[in-house]
Amino acid sequence: xxxxxxxxxxxxxxxxxxxxxxxxxxxxxxxxxxxxxxxxxxxxxxxxxxxxxxxxxxxxxxxxxxxxxxxxxxxxxxxxxxxxxxxxxxxxxxxxxxxxxxxxxxxxxxxxxxxxxxxxxxxxxxxxxxxxxxxxxxxxxxxxxxxxxxxxxxxxxxxxxxxxxxxxxxxxxxxxxxxxxxxxxxxxxxxxxxxxxxxxxxxxxxxxxxxxxxxxxxxxxxxxxxxxxxxxxxxxxxxxxxxxxxxxxxxxxxxxxxxxxxxxxxxxxxxxxxxxxxxxxxxxxxxxxxxxxxxxxxxxxxxxxxxxxxxxxxxxxxxxxxxxxxxxxxxxxxxxxxxxxxxxxxxxxxxxxxxxxxxxxxxxxxxxxxxxxxxxxxxxxxxxxxxxxxxxxxxxxxxxxxxxxxxxxxxxxxxx
Amino acid sequence: xxxxxxxxxxxxxxxxxxxxxxxxxxxxxxxxxxxxxxxxxxxxxxxxxxxxxxxxxxxxxxxxxxxxxxxxxxxxxxxxxxxxxxxxxxxxxxx
Numbered sequence: 001x002x003x004x005x006x007x008x009x010x011x012x013x014x015x016x017x018x019x020x021x022x023x024x025x026x027x028x029x030x031x032x033x034x035x036x037x038x039x040x041x042x043x044x045x046x047x048x049x050x051x052x053x054x055x056x057x058x059x060x061x062x063x064x065x066x067x068x069x070x071x072x073x074x075x076x077x078x079x080x081x082x083x084x085x086x087x088x089x090x091x092x093x094x095x096x097x098x099x100x101x102x103x104x105x106x107x108x109x110x111x112x113x114x115x116x117x118x119x120x121x122x123x124x125x126x127x128x129x130x131x132x133x134x135x136x137x138x139x140x141x142x143x144x145x146x147x148x149x150x151x152x153x154x155x156x157x158x159x160x161x162x163x164x165x166x167x168x169x170x171x172x173x174x175x176x177x178x179x180x181x182x183x184x185x186x187x188x189x190x191x192x193x194x195x196x197x198x199x200x201x202x203x204x205x206x207x208x209x210x211x212x213x214x215x216x217x218x219x220x221x222x223x224x225x226x227x228x229x230x231x232x233x234x235x236x237x238x239x240x241x242x243x244x245x246x247x248x249x250x251x252x253x254x255x256x257x258x259x260x261x262x263x264x265x266x267x268x269x270x271x272x273x274x275x276x277x278x279x280x281x282x283x284x285x286x287x288x289x290x291x292x293x294x295x296x297x298x299x300x301x302x303x304x305x306x307x308x309x310x311x312x313x314x315x316x317x318x319x320x321x322x323x324x325x326x327x328x329x330x331x332x333x334x335x336x337x338x339x340x341x342x343x344x345x346x347x348x349x350x351x352x353x354x355x356x357x358x359x360x361x362x363x364x365x366x367x368x369x370x371x372x373x374x375x376x377x378x379x380x381x382x383x384x385x386x387x388x389x390x391x392x393x394x395x396x397x398x399x400x401x402x403x404x405x406x407x408x409x410x411x412x413x414x415x416x
Numbered sequence: 417x418x419x420x421x422x423x424x425x426x427x428x429x430x431x432x433x434x435x436x437x438x439x440x441x442x443x444x445x446x447x448x449x450x451x452x453x454x455x456x457x458x459x460x461x462x463x464x465x466x467x468x469x470x471x472x473x474x475x476x477x478x479x480x481x482x483x484x485x486x487x488x489x490x491x492x493x494x495x496x497x498x499x500x501x502x503x504x505x506x507x508x509x510x511x
Contacts, residue, residue: 238466240462240463240464240465241464241466249457249461249462249463250461250462250464251460251461251462252462252464253436253462253464254464254466254489298434299429299434299471299487300436300437300464300469300471300489301489301492302466302489302490303489303490303491303492307417307429307492309428309429309430342459342460398456398459398460399456399460411459411460412436413436414434414436
C-alpha cells in the first residue's frame with residue numbers, strides 16, 4: 001500500500017478499514033542469500049538498500065526483540081554532517097543527502113526537519129578550531145557558517161550570553177542539520193524493505209554463528225538454524241558479544257549514554273543547540289519536549305540505564321547556556337548502550353571469517369549515519385568492496401595506525 | 417554507584433576516574449618477540465563482557481590509589497574491590 005494524501009482522504013471517508021500492517025510477520029525460511037543480524041536502524045536500512053539499490057533477493061533481518069527497540073529508539077534524533085576529518089566528513093555528508101530525500105524514497109513520513117544546528121564557541125581558540133572545521137565541511141560539500149554574538153542573539157535571544165565562566169562568543173551554524181522522528185526511520189525502512197520482499201523476523205535472537213572451514217554458513221537462532229550466503233552484523237551496543245561468537249575480539253567497549261526530555265512546552269528552541277565548553281546538546285521535539293543529552297556515564301555498561309551524577313552534570317551544563325530550562329520539569333530519562341570504538345569512529349568492513357561482515361562501533365553518532373551506514377554496508381555485502389565514502393572504516397586501521405580520531409583523545413573509549 | 421574502598425570504606429563513584437579492563441595492569445614487554453602485536457592487543461582489543469567485569473578505577477579525588485573493581489555490567493552491582501597494587505603483585509608483577 002502506498003501512503004499519500006489521497007489515501008488518507010479515502011480512508012477517512014471509508015471508516016479507516018483499508019489500512020494494512022506496515023510489514024508482514026513471516027516465519028524464517030531455512031536459507032537466505034543475505035542474513036542481516038540486528039533489526040535496528042542500520043540493519044533495516046541495510047536490508048532496504050540491499051533490496052532496492054543493489055537488487056538482491058532473499059534477504060532476512062533477524063531481531064532479538066522488536067524492530068527499532070534498541071538505539072534507534074533511544075537517541076536524540078539529530079542529523080548532521082559537521083565532521084572535520086577526511087575519513088568521516090564525506091560519509092556523513094552522503095548520509096545527510098540521503099536524509100534529504102529519504103521520505104520520498106521510502107514513502108514514509110519520517111518528519112525530517114532541517115532546522116539547523118548551532119555549535120556555540122566560548123573562547124578564541126575554540127573559534128579558530130570551528131573555523132577550521134567549517135572550512136573542512138565546506139570543502140566536502142557540506143554547509144557551514146560562522147556566526148558572531150549579534151547574529152546568534154537575533155536567533156536565540158534567550159541564551160545566557162554573559163555567563164561569567166563560559167560567555168557565548170559566537171557559533172558555527174550548520175543549516176542543513178536538524179532532527180528526524182527516530183522511530184519512523186526504523187518503521188519506514190522496515191516497511192520499504194518488507195515491500196521489496198525482505199523477511200523481517202522479530203523475537204529471533206542469534207545464539208551462535210555456524211562457521212565451517214573459515215566460512216560463515218548461517219546463524220543459530222532462538223527459532224532454529226538459518227542458512228546464509230552472506231551474513232551482516234549490525235548490532236551496535238552488543239557487537240562484542242556477537243562477534244565473540246566468531247572468535248573475534250573488537251576494539252570496542254560498550255558504554256551507557258543517557259538522554260532526557262522535559263514536559264511539553266510551546267515552541268521556544270528553533271534548532272539544535274550545543275554547548276561548546278562541555279558536552280551538552282538540546283533540541284525541541286515536535287511534541288514540545290526539550291530533548292537533551294551530554295556525556296557518557298564513563299564506565300562499561302550493558303544496562304540501558306545510567307546513574308545520577310551525569311544527570312546533575314548535564315543539567316549544570318544546560319543551565320550554563322539555557323537558564324530558562326531550569327523552569328521546565330524533567331519528564332523522562334533513558335539510557336542506550338553504545339559501541340564505543342577506540343578512536344570514536346565506526347567500522348564497516350569484512351572480517352577474517354569469509355561471508356561474515358561487520359558494521360558497528362558507532363559510538364554515539366549512529367543515528368545520523370543510518371541511511372549511509374545501510375547503503376555502504378549493502379554496497380560492501382554485495383560487491384565485497386567498501387563504498388567510496390566508507391573506505392576509512394576498516395577494522396584493521398588500529399593495527400595500521402590510521403585511526404580516525406575526531407577528538408584526538410587516543411585509545412580511551414569513554415573519552416570520545 | 418558506591419565503591420567500597422578497602423582502606424577508606426564506602427566512597428561515591430564520582431570521586432573516581434575510570435580507566436577500563438583490569439588486564440591493562442599487564443603491559444607487554446616492549447623488547448619481546450611479537451611486541452608490536454602484543455601492544456596492539458593491549459592498547460586496542462577488549463573482551464567487553466556483558467556480566468562480571470574486572471576494571472580499574474582511580475581514586476582521583478581521594479587517596480589517589482588504583483583499585484580493581486569487580487562489577488556486573490548488566491546491573492552495575494559491585495561485588496569485589498581490591499587495591500590494584502595487591503592484585504598486580506598477586507598476578508606476578510614485582511610492584
